[in-house]
Amino acid sequence: MSMFLSKRLLELSPYVPGEQPRDKKYIKLNTNESPFSPSPKVIEAVSDKEVADLRLYSDPDLKALCGAIANRYNVPAECVFCGNGSDEVLSFAFLAWGSDCGVAYPDISYGFYPVFAGLYGLNATSVPLEEDLSLDLTKFYNNGKMTVFANPNAPTGLCVTVEEIKKLALNNKDNIIIVDEAYVDFGCESALPLIFECENVLVVRTFSKSHQLAGARVGYAFGNPALINDLNRVKFSFNPYNVNRLSCVAAIAAVNDIDYHKACVDKIITTRNRLKTELRDLGFEVTNSYANFVFAAHKDINGREYYEKLRSNGILIRHFSVPRINNYVRITVGTDDEADTLLKATAKILNEVK
Numbered sequence: 001m002s003m004f005l006s007k008r009l010l011e012l013s014p015y016v017p018g019e020q021p022r023d024k025k026y027i028k029l030n031t032n033e034s035p036f037s038p039s040p041k042v043i044e045a046v047s048d049k050e051v052a053d054l055r056l057y058s059d060p061d062l063k064a065l066c067g068a069i070a071n072r073y074n075v076p077a078e079c080v081f082c083g084n085g086s087d088e089v090l091s092f093a094f095l096a097w098g099s100d101c102g103v104a105y106p107d108i109s110y111g112f113y114p115v116f117a118g119l120y121g122l123n124a125t126s127v128p129l130e131e132d133l134s135l136d137l138t139k140f141y142n143n144g145k146m147t148v149f150a151n152p153n154a155p156t157g158l159c160v161t162v163e164e165i166k167k168l169a170l171n172n173k174d175n176i177i178i179v180d181e182a183y184v185d186f187g188c189e190s191a192l193p194l195i196f197e198c199e200n201v202l203v204v205r206t207f208s209k210s211h212q213l214a215g216a217r218v219g220y221a222f223g224n225p226a227l228i229n230d231l232n233r234v235k236f237s238f239n240p241y242n243v244n245r246l247s248c249v250a251a252i253a254a255v256n257d258i259d260y261h262k263a264c265v266d267k268i269i270t271t272r273n274r275l276k277t278e279l280r281d282l283g284f285e286v287t288n289s290y291a292n293f294v295f296a297a298h299k300d301i302n303g304r305e306y307y308e309k310l311r312s313n314g315i316l317i318r319h320f321s322v323p324r325i326n327n328y329v330r331i332t333v334g335t336d337d338e339a340d341t342l343l344k345a346t347a348k349i350l351n352e353v354k
């Protein structure tokens with residue numbers, strides 16, 4: 001740190017992403033990426049011509065990309081905003097709507113929410129999850145703050161219903177409700193229809209998890225046109241060309257390849273459900289995850305130790321040194337073969353600690 005750094009940034013703890021190791025080949029189940037390649041149509045779309053066109057700026061209005069998403073999900077194009085990953089969309093949202101009222105989020109949720117709050121100096125409240133790690137949205141009623149949560153939640157994988165979200169929107173009418181649907185394709189009900197009923201609901205999505213495009217950095221949001229205008233106001237004050245040309249054509253091809261997307265999602269759901277069962281058979285407590293990860297704890301081995309032992313077996317998962325979930329680990333659902341390797345290594349580790 002230099003002596004010139006602003007005080008607010010000095011006090012901030014930046015987000016810590018899962019490792020992207022280069023030292024050796026691991027089975028990588030730590031950052032909720034897809035184990036599958038992008039659609040063949042994506043690979044075709046990123047053509048030599050598109051590469052040659054990199055001399056030109058990308059479209060600041062992202063008309064083709066927003067149009068493709070609007071088309072796919074059957075909403076007007078003016079209800080769609082696109083960003084450089086959903087992290088950027090979220091950060092614009094915090095900046096647009098959190099400054100005056102502050103922000104509230106669950107105590108156990110996506111680790112970036114407190115970071116954005118700190119970065120922008122927002123008054124932030126974290127509201128505890130229930131004892132069973134479920135999310136009770138009535139605790140956010142009329143708190144006078146912008147509310148942000150992930151559905152399914154991360155890293156628990158648990159869902160709330162659209163009915164519960166609607167009640168929250170009606171009981172916090174003067175503030176924005178952000179529903180982060182990074183994992184919604186893996187089995188939760190989407191709050192998308194609410195954008196037409198509730199003018200305070202923004203639904204945020206990403207191409208990183210279910211569309212095999214984490215490295216392309218494309219995220220988007222659905223909301224009524226006034227909210228989308230607010231986000232554009234931030235974007236055009238920050239980075240007008242926020243999504244690059246290659247990522248645009250890649251995301252358009254991905255969103256249009258509905259069959260490939262569905263086939264990949266179905267495989268992940270099948271493997272996830274098998275992992276839940278087989279980890280329970282090994283004595284783990286496993287939450288009822290509707291995401292592309294499972295969240296599990298075992299009474300014979302603490303979360304940190306299990307993480308470290310798997311790591312020395314060449315398997316990377318995620319452990320969070322956070323109160324209440326210290327004993328849990330989050331394991332990304334990979335291929336069936338990767339699940340087999342994980343289960344075998346786990347059985348061996350459990351045998352050693354007994």
Ligand SMILES: *Cc1c(COP(=O)(O)O)cnc(C)c1O
Pocket residue numbers: 032084085086087088110150154180182205206207208214217218219
């Ligand atoms: C992965 C993730 C994101 C960020 O996704 P990007 O689009 O890759 O920036 C946002 N929210 C949650 C809950 C996530 O898990």
